[in-house]
Amino acid sequence: xxxxxxxxxxxxxxxxxxxxxxxxxxxxxxxxxxxxxxxxxxxxxxxxxxxxxxxxxxxxxxxxxxxxxxxxxxxxxxxxxxxxxxxxxxxxxxxxxxxxxxxxxxxxxxxxxxxxxxxxxxxxxxxxxxxx
Numbered sequence: 001x002x003x004x005x006x007x008x009x010x011x012x013x014x015x016x017x018x019x020x021x022x023x024x025x026x027x028x029x030x031x032x033x034x035x036x037x038x039x040x041x042x043x044x045x046x047x048x049x050x051x052x053x054x055x056x057x058x059x060x061x062x063x064x065x066x067x068x069x070x071x072x073x074x075x076x077x078x079x080x081x082x083x084x085x086x087x088x089x090x091x092x093x094x095x096x097x098x099x100x101x102x103x104x105x106x107x108x109x110x111x112x113x114x115x116x117x118x119x120x121x122x123x124x125x126x127x128x129x130x131x132x
Contacts, residue, residue, distance in 0.1 A: 001040075002021060002023075002049075003023075003044070003046060003049040003050075003083070004040075004049070005049075006018070006048070006049035006052045006053075007045045007046065007048045007049040009052075010045065010048040010052065011048065015051075015052055016052060017053075018052055018053055019053075019054070019057060019113070020053060020054070020058075020112065020113045021057065021058050021059065022059045022061070022108065022109065022112070022113070023060045023061070023085075024060075024061045025061065025063065025066060025068075025093075025095045025096045026061075026062070026075075026079065027066075027068065027075055028046075028075065028078050028079075029041065029069070029075075030069060031068060031069060031070050031071075032068075046082035046083050047083075049083070050082070050085075055084055056086075056112070057112060057113060058083055058084055058085040058086065059085060059086045059108065059112050060083070060085045060086070060087055060088070061088045061090065061093070061105065061108060062076055062079075062087060062088070062093075063089070063090045063091075063093030063094055063095065064089055064091050064092070065091070065092055065093070066093070066095050067094060068095060072089070076089070086112065088108060090104070
């Protein structure tokens with residue numbers, strides 16, 4: 001939803017800059033979409049949205065066993081290509097609906113958005129992290 005909003009603002013000539021973007025269980029397509037998702041499956045300018053966010057602060061957290069997007073590799077590739085996002089994988093995160101993932105998400109916020117506490121901007125040069 002945030003990417004679509006940023007893209008719409010950019011298209012309207014009222015683009016905004018935001019300091020960072022963390023998408024948990026983000027997707028561009030769903031294996032078996034239901035009617036309520038139809039509005040979220042239409043094309044939009046992901047590159048225009050991405051331009052509103054510093055490169056080092058574009059992060060998506062994906063699971064290798066998300067029940068809604070079984071092709072996690074294609075999903076990750078699209079996040080990298082269309083958004084320029086850092087991809088963080090969890091082997092068994094499913095769709096991150098469980099409370100047990102909250103501390104890991106907080107750690108990612110610290111890593112990518114808070115930095116070293118001395119003005120260092122965070123970020124991950126590698127672009128992919130794997131969590132077991």
